Amino acid sequence: MASTKTEKPPVVIDVQNVKKKFRVYSDKGATLKERALFRKRRAHSDHWVLKGISFQIRKGEAVGLVGENGCGKSTTLKLLTKILYPDSGTITMKGRISSLIELGAGFHPDMTGRENIYTNASIFGLSKAEIDKRLEGIIAFSELGSYIDNPVRTYSSGMYMRLAFAVAINVDADILLIDEILAVGDASYQAKCLNKLREIKRQGTTIVIVSHALGQIEQFCERSIWIESGEIREQGSPFDVHQKYLRYLNDRENHLLSDSADEESSTEDRSSGDDQGKGGSDSRGSKESGETADDGMRWGSKDMYFTSIHIENREGTTTTVLESGQPFKIVMNYKVDRPCEEPAFGIGIIRNDGLQCYGTNTVIENIPLQAESLGDSGTVVVDITNNTLIEGEYDLDVAIHKPDGFAYDYYRACLRFTVFSVIKDAGVMRLEHEWHIAEE
Amino acid sequence: MLQTIKDVWEYRSMIQSLVNRDLRGRYKASVLGFLWTFIVPLCQLLVYTVVFSIILKSNIERYYLFLFVALIPWNFLSSCLTAGASCIIQQQSLVNKIYFPREVIPVSFVTAAFVNMLYCEIVVFIVSLFSGVHYTPLTLLCLFLVMIIEYVFALGITLIVCALDVYFRDLEHILGILSMAWMFMTPIMYDISVVPEQLLPVFLLNPMASIMQAYRDIMYSGAVPHINTLGAAVLMGIVFMIVGLLVFGKLKRRFSEVM
The missing domain is CATH 2.70.50.60 (abc- transporter (atp binding component) like domain)
Incomplete structure (x- = not known):
């Protein structure tokens, strides 16, 4: 088998039949009194967020996770990040993982931007030497200039997010997990972030994105995994999957509509x-x-x-x-x-x-x-x-x-x-045109 | 467990920056800043000296030093027990969003508190020199060893309480009371010799008793602690550390679900 598929890059994320349940307490008592006195009230029901999902992602692939709110896509991402542990099944990840889930983790408002870069980057597991090496790049990417030596509390929220994103994106992870973050700063900075992500992808980083912005996933990913009620409903090229997903949403929405307002x-x-x-x-x-x-x-x-x-x-x-x-x-x-x-x-x-x-x-x-x-x-x-x-x-x-x-x-x-379209032109609409190229 | 220790070691720069942030952030906005680290224990010492040499005269000589030598290490443990209990909850935004070995948080907390204690110990050390305590290389080595033991012990305890506290928030308040009771059960304000003989074995089950005794031997009497005292302390430290890692390792898996 290995001989026939030698060109394929190795699997770096391997999720096998992963199940995850959350306990839903009807009334959760967190104090001793409540626990002692209201034992009966602490009845809980199990809610299976993931009902057994399996997928593999190869090195360098970019994959989007799509689905409705509460379908389990964010839980899947949290399992990949090892913030949550599966109740059954296995997850194998190879390489350094960085997550763009929480930006600006551990920022201290009284410390300067520069000091916070060290704190924040170290939370991603970078050593002092590694941070030193990236420092200039991070500061340049944040576009903060001389503000970098001012306390973070003096920053505008845009500056704050830029700094946070600059750190996270410069971690040089092998696997990058992203949860709805491509809403940083103004439009031009967003474009810069997307470009940076493309560059990272070109360098062979594996990327997993959870997003409602299907367009972004289509621009960016080779594969989309559609999760529906804790199970994988469909996976394949983003274009095809989203097509089916949107139709499903549409149908269901109309179903709901027609339930209330009939089939008109x-x-x-x-x-x-x-x-x-x-x-x-x-x-x-x-x-x-x-x-x-x-x-x-x-x-x-x-x-x-x-x-x-x-x-x-x-x-x-x-x-x-x-x-x-x-x-x-x-x-x-x-x-x-x-x-x-x-x-x-x-x-x-x-x-x-x-x-x-x-x-x-x-x-x-x-x-x-x-x-x-x-x-x-x-x-x-x-x-x-x-x-x-x-x-x-x-x-x-x-x-x-x-x-x-x-x-x-x-x-x-x-x-x-x-x-x-066969032609991948850009813009709003296609102008009718022909090319005439002639040599002198 | 070895894997855990290895993981934590890989995140040592995170520990370093969290400790840094804690120590430097604490006094960042104040005028005197870092000096407070020294001013607080000095003032404490001043108060104790005044109280115990004028009002509550004790028959223990140099009572201020006698007390101070044990009080500083106790403050360290007590802060691990009470403030340390909530260290995971305090950092829940990190825990819920980012992966890192969860042990990093209690390790950073205890380390910051420990470094703080070291600064205070500098004050104690100087005061003890002025009071005529002699140090030999051997006693200094023992002092170093005792501090390491106390660190390991405090870390073990913190690992247990901070993980439990995530599931059971009353623990913080219970620990406040417990810590006060524990303080009086430990020879800090009194000498171990006043403890009734038949109670002594029970008393020595208290790991802090041997640790306090060792501090006092070195920094008050200028003597090398008894090997039994040291041995008991080492044993307790290791036991609590292992139990702490095991309990924490078991409980950490659901942190983010509970918070």
Whole structure:
């Protein structure tokens, strides 16, 4: 076996069937009196946070752990850090481990930045000589300049975090564990941190990241592990895993929605079949879910409203995965309860980091719409002849509104879709272009 | 257990910086700063001298020195017992977030308290020289040995109490009372010779009794401690250290779940 896989780097993190339970006390008495007097109250139940997970990570790999809050991903990271011990199963780690879980551990406010570098770095297990060697690099990375010899209590929170991050990132660990930390300082400093992480990765450091920022994981990791209720649900390329994960979240969310507000606006309609949405949903649910803006994502008077929304690719199949440079259609079915004056349809495409990539509506484009011509129900299709979005994840907003903005039905992030591309270009959108290179 | 000791050794620079932080951070914002380390024991000595030579006249000669020689080492142990008990809880943000051998925290705490005691011992040493105590290389060697023994013993105790305290917070308060009782059970304010003969064997079960006796032999009487006294102290120190490591090793696994 070894001979056939000689090129593969060695396994540095080996997690075998790890289980972890927490005791949940209904009422935890921590004092003697409580323990002695209320023995019965101290009944506890076991909550299995991890129900047996196994995975291996090879040297130099970058792996993201994703999942909902409470799924066990942070517990997994804590087990890797050896802050927690498994109840059964084994974890084998090879090499020096550094964790970007707590930044600025052990900082003393009255001591200078320089002194605190020593304290903080020593907590990561660095010897005095090793810290001496890294000191200049850390100070440079923190961008603190002469402030480094001022007491830490005089620092702004941004300076504090920069110093803390600079130490943690310069530990030169073999394995780096990161928990949602890439929110340090301003945008430019964040970019610097990401660059530094890439450099560290290039040097062969194994990295495990827990994050809700799926985009960051996609940029950074070769593999994603999706943990769901203490078990590994899926692992593989971040792109594929996140796709499934998002769909799962979406489905479940809609499930919850439809439990409370019935199937009127359920995604099942849109994603699983394009036809049943049209005829299937009758008008009855519209009022109650209409006036109470369900979850801040959808609001409006609901005199007119969407019954289903989906995206079709060039073959006409309903999908949420699109390719750059190909045509696609946004298909929206609507229903009219009461005649509306001057209705307008609009769409918006928002990248998953909140950047609005494109937005338009029938008013802006001077497309006249008369209430009479819309009938009781119908279909609006936005035919996009060339998808110039670049690779990424996007939310689709759709709306029926008056020209002054009054919403009949405004549906924020009704669909999340993914665009992939063979060309890995950068920016917001692709400009139509050709290259002409000629020699003189 | 050997692995634990090896792990702790690898984190010696962490111990060093935690000790540093503790010692220097303590007086950082005060005007006199580090001088307080010496001022506090000197003032203590002054008070005892005044009280015991004017008000509570004792028939023990040079009572101030007699008391002081034992009181400083006792203060060290007592602070390990009371303040040391909460050392893990005090550092829970570290324990919950970062891996390092958990033993590092009690080791750093005891070491900082020990270094503090060493500074006080400098004062004691000078005072004893002025009071006419003679030191020979052998007694100095014994003094060094006794200090090491007390350190090991205090570390063993701290390992036990700080790990238990995580699970059971009342311990801090119980230990406050216990420490006071223990002080009176130990020949600090009185000489061991006043203890009734039939109680003596029980009395010597107290590890601090032999340690105190050894300090007093060296720094008050200027004599070499009896080999039995030293032997008992060494034995106790090692036993407590091993028990401490075992208890701590068992309890540390759930620290972060409980805190």
